[in-house]
Amino acid sequence: MPFFSGDIFVSDVYKKTVLDQTGEEIGKLKDIIVGIGEPFPPVITLVVTAGGETYLLPWHLVNLFNKRVISVNMKIDEISPAQHSPSDILICRDILDKQIVDINGAKLVRVNDLELGDVKGKLCLVAADIGLRGLLRRLHVEKRGERFFSWFNYKLQNKLISWHYVQTIEPKVARLTLKITNQKVSSMHPADLADIISEVSQKERTAIFGSIDVETAAEALHELEPSVQVDIIDDMSKERASDILERMPPDEAADVLGDLPEAKAQELINLMEREEAEDVQELLEHEEDTAGGLMTTEYLAFPPDMTVEEAIKELRLEAPDVETIYYLYIVDSDERIIGVLSLKHLILASAQTLLSDIMITPAKTLSLDAKKKDVAEFISKYNMLAAPVVDENMVMRGIVTVDDVLAFLLPTASRRRKR
Amino acid sequence: MLTKRNILIFLSVLGPGIITANVDNDAGGIATYSVAGAHFGYALLWTLIPITLALVVVQEMVARMGVVTGKSLADLIRESFGVRATFFLMMSLLLADMGNTVAEFAGWAAAMEIFGVSKYISVPIGAFVVWLLVVKGTYRFVEKIFLIACAVYFTYALSAYFVHPPWGQIMLDTVKPSFELKPSYLMMLIGVVGTTIAPWMQFYLQSAVVEKNIKVDHYNASRMDVIVGCIMTDVVAFFIIVACAATLFEHGITITDAKDAALALEPLAGKYASILFAVGLANASLFSASILPLATAYYVCEGMGWESGVSKNFKTAPQFMWLYTGIIAVGALIILIPNAPLIAIMLISQVVNGIMLPFVLIFMLILINNKDIMGEFTNSRTFNVIAWATVVVMVVLTLALVITSFL
Numbered sequence: 079m080p081f082f083s084g085d086i087f088v089s090d091v092y093k094k095t096v097l098d099q100t101g102e103e104i105g106k107l108k109d110i111i112v113g114i115g116e117p118f119p120p121v122i123t124l125v126v127t128a129g130g131e132t133y134l135l136p137w138h139l140v141n142l143f144n145k146r147v148i149s150v151n152m153k154i155d156e157i158s159p160a161q162h163s164p165s166d167i168l169i170c171r172d173i174l175d176k177q178i179v180d181i182n183g184a185k186l187v188r189v190n191d192l193e194l195g196d197v198k199g200k201l202c203l204v205a206a207d208i209g210l211r212g213l214l215r216r217l218h219v220e221k222r223g224e225r226f227f228s229w230f231n232y233k234l235q236n237k238l239i240s241w242h243y244v245q246t247i248e249p250k251v252a253r254l255t256l257k258i259t260n261q262k263v264s265s266m267h268p269a270d271l272a273d274i275i276s277e278v279s280q281k282e283r284t285a286i287f288g289s290i291d292v293e294t295a296a297e298a299l300h301e302l303e304p305s306v307q308v309d310i311i312d313d314m315s316k317e318r319a320s321d322i323l324e325r326m327p328p329d330e331a332a333d334v335l336g337d338l339p340e341a342k343a344q345e346l347i348n349l350m351e352r353e354e355a356e357d358v359q360e361l362l363e364h365e366e367d368t369a370g371g372l373m374t375t376e377y378l379a380f381p382p383d384m385t386v387e388e389a390i391k392e393l394r395l396e397a398p399d400v401e402t403i404y405y406l407y408i409v410d411s412d413e414r415i416i417g418v419l420s421l422k423h424l425i426l427a428s429a430q431t432l433l434s435d436i437m438i439t440p441a442k443t444l445s446l447d448a449k450k451k452d453v454a455e456f457i458s459k460y461n462m463l464a465a466p467v468v469d470e471n472m473v474m475r476g477i478v479t480v481d482d483v484l485a486f487l488l489p490t491a492s493r494r495r496k497r
Numbered sequence: 498m499l500t501k502r503n504i505l506i507f508l509s510v511l512g513p514g515i516i517t518a519n520v521d522n523d524a525g526g527i528a529t530y531s532v533a534g535a536h537f538g539y540a541l542l543w544t545l546i547p548i549t550l551a552l553v554v555v556q557e558m559v560a561r562m563g564v565v566t567g568k569s570l571a572d573l574i575r576e577s578f579g580v581r582a583t584f585f586l587m588m589s590l591l592l593a594d595m596g597n598t599v600a601e602f603a604g605w606a607a608a609m610e611i612f613g614v615s616k617y618i619s620v621p622i623g624a625f626v627v628w629l630l631v632v633k634g635t636y637r638f639v640e641k642i643f644l645i646a647c648a649v650y651f652t653y654a655l656s657a658y659f660v661h662p663p664w665g666q667i668m669l670d671t672v673k674p675s676f677e678l679k680p681s682y683l684m685m686l687i688g689v690v691g692t693t694i695a696p697w698m699q700f701y702l703q704s705a706v707v708e709k710n711i712k713v714d715h716y717n718a719s720r721m722d723v724i725v726g727c728i729m730t731d732v733v734a735f736f737i738i739v740a741c742a743a744t745l746f747e748h749g750i751t752i753t754d755a756k757d758a759a760l761a762l763e764p765l766a767g768k769y770a771s772i773l774f775a776v777g778l779a780n781a782s783l784f785s786a787s788i789l790p791l792a793t794a795y796y797v798c799e800g801m802g803w804e805s806g807v808s809k810n811f812k813t814a815p816q817f818m819w820l821y822t823g824i825i826a827v828g829a830l831i832i833l834i835p836n837a838p839l840i841a842i843m844l845i846s847q848v849v850n851g852i853m854l855p856f857v858l859i860f861m862l863i864l865i866n867n868k869d870i871m872g873e874f875t876n877s878r879t880f881n882v883i884a885w886a887t888v889v890v891m892v893v894l895t896l897a898l899v900i901t902s903f904l
Contacts, residue, residue, distance in 0.1 A: 188802025
């Protein structure tokens with residue numbers, strides 16, 4: 079087994095002398111061939127040149143590999159010149175100095191150096207060095223650079239991008255693309271994603287939205303400024319736009335649609351699934367800044383004559399589809415609200431109790447046309463997580479959750495993103 | 498074929514070639530041509546035709562590389578010749594172009610002084626205007642402004658018209674090479690030819706072609722852009738030489754720079770010729786004071802792999818915008834320092850340019866003949882002979898210019 083220790087920068091071994099087992103010089107290290115490996119490509123062959131000839135030394139015959147000595151378990155007369163195949167990936171030729179672009183195609187920096195490291199006992203390409211230190215190392219002035227910066231009390235750090243984030247490589251690529259796409263962008267919190275999206279240009283935004291899954295897109299879209307939302311929806315195919323809108327809570331979808339031109343909004347609603355479309359349609363009829371416009375139509379409603387046990391069973395089925403499960407609303411057969419029950423009350427009550435026996439009545443309700451400011455005050459005053467919204471006949475129409483008005487309760491600066 | 502479609506394609510592609518070639522007639526270029534006309538009359542006119550050809554040969558290759566690869570020259574050099582070569586090339590050229598920018602602001606200050614504007618007013622305003630243009634403008638908009646600047650060069654045609662030169666003799670001198678073995682003539686010849694090709698031009702042209710996103714299908718139009726630009730540039734040079742030859746040479750007046758020429762024209766050829774000459778100088782200087790920092794910001798960022806482009810802003814391409822800003826600010830400030838060693842600065846930049854030019858041109862020839870990079874668009878064998886010959890001649894003359902500048 080080859081013996082290597084720690085992390086090795088390619089620039090430290092590049093053009094180093096390679097020795098055979100008797101200590102005789104074979105040539106200089108010219109390149110390193112890596113194999114296909116996820117996520118880190120393993121070193122498979124060393125390319126060594128001497129006097130115009132190229133020798134390929136397989137990795138399993140390498141004895142020592144570090145920045146001082148490279149040696150192989152072969153005798154020099156056992157080695158004959160060879161050519162690498164066109165499909166091989168040579169890291170100095172194919173990766174070093176190449177442009178790195180992010181997922182949007184925006185240039186970031188070039189690969190200044192490459193780091194090899196131990197991955198489960200194998201030497202693999204683990205990171206691209208994109209920092210100033212890597213650049214100085216390539217220029218052979220790393221130590222001097224370090225001293226120079228230490229005068230300014232600045233410690234020169236390595237700036238590495240893990241190979242994790244780099245798209246699989248092919249021979250002779252024009253540029254390296256970071257795959258902060260599906261895998262990486264989606265694993266970010268939607269709010270962070272939204273922050274990135276609001277930084278980039280419109281073209282790049284469309285590209286990001288095209289690359290992430292519908293669920294994430296739905297969550298991220300909601301976090302953006304209305305004007306940005308409109309731009310993004312405009313740029314997307316109608317089918318994808320309606321898919322994303324379907325995945326959003328109806329109140330948020332309605333907000334986005336409310337900012338679009340009416341014809342376009344209607345077109346998208348028509349493409350949505352019927353149930354979601356109806357909810358959104360209803361919400362769109364209310365003024366945006368009233369309880370009717372703020373509310374979501376997804377909430378938990380139960381008849382008064384249900385037992386606690388049945389209710390909990392029902393709750394389990396419905397919970398995935400609703401925004402908040404902390405309140406259960408008790409409605410009669412005409413959907414008029416007669417009481418409310420918190421999740422805590424429900425869980426603490428004995429199984430056979432009827433909901434009507436433990437509900438709090440009358441429920442505090444908001445009217446459809448209550449102003450946003452009043453809604454916020456109402457929720458804050460009663461310390462609620464959500465407030466039910468009813469029409470003039472006390473028929474329950476939806477709920478406004480605290481996060482819909484939270485921004486309104488906070489000081490101005492922190493609510494910029496949420497209108 | 499001159500179809501409507503082809504004309505439209507040409508108009509959409511036009512820009513990088515014309516702009517780059519015209520900036521060749523910067524403050525220094527105008528000074529050289531003015532002195533050539535004033536001291537040697539029409540005797541150097543014939544050099545303009547070979548100069549045009551050499552310029553076309555070199556610039557066509559970089560435009561071709563930009564169109565085919567979609568990468569800039571600095572990109573290709575870094576990827577093919579590694580970080581060390583790139584780094585030292587970039588740093589040297591940064592120094593040289595910094596010095597050139599100082600020279601452009603000096604030209605702008607001199608031209609404005611003809612109109613009685615103090616350099617303490619003209620230089621800050623000029624610097625601010627070109628800074629704002631690139632920082633706030635998009636590529637398309639900035640290119641339009643630059644093309645208008647190119648059109649202003651024709652003030653020299655009017656200037657030459659006002660001096661009523663003997664057109665018959667001029668035409669003859671333009672096509673008939675003449676040669677004198679006087680040292681002063683040879684030095685002037687080297688001066689005129691040696692300023693023709695500067696390294697920044699190759700970088701700027703290729704970057705502009707890339708930022709403009711010109712496709713291979715439109716390559717013919719792009720080549721036309723280069724050719725038209727080179728011809729236009731030397732037609733302007735022609736008029737500068739003619740204007741100075743018909744007046745200053747006839748009366749035996751010696752000058753050292755373009756400002757002298759403009760001032761000397763007034764009693765001989767009238768106020769308009771003089772004013773037009775000065776307007777041309779002011780325009781050329783300010784135009785170049787924008788393009789040179791721009792070219793520099795392009796190649797440094799591309800070599801390092803940072804985002805670059807006129808259409809970007811401080812947020813999306815911070816290094817690019819700060820480099821551009823810094824070069825303009827330093828260039829303008831040096832002019833405002835009393836007793837700054839301007840001559841020494843310009844000399845250093847000329848020397849560095851001269852030393853770097855062979856590297857740039859040879860890198861360029863290696864790259865354009867690389868099939869992995871250029872595919873079927875490598876040079877043909879005949880063109881290679883022409884290109885290498887041109888490059889050798891230009892390199893020799895540029896180095897000769899460096900040497901003569903110390904004499």
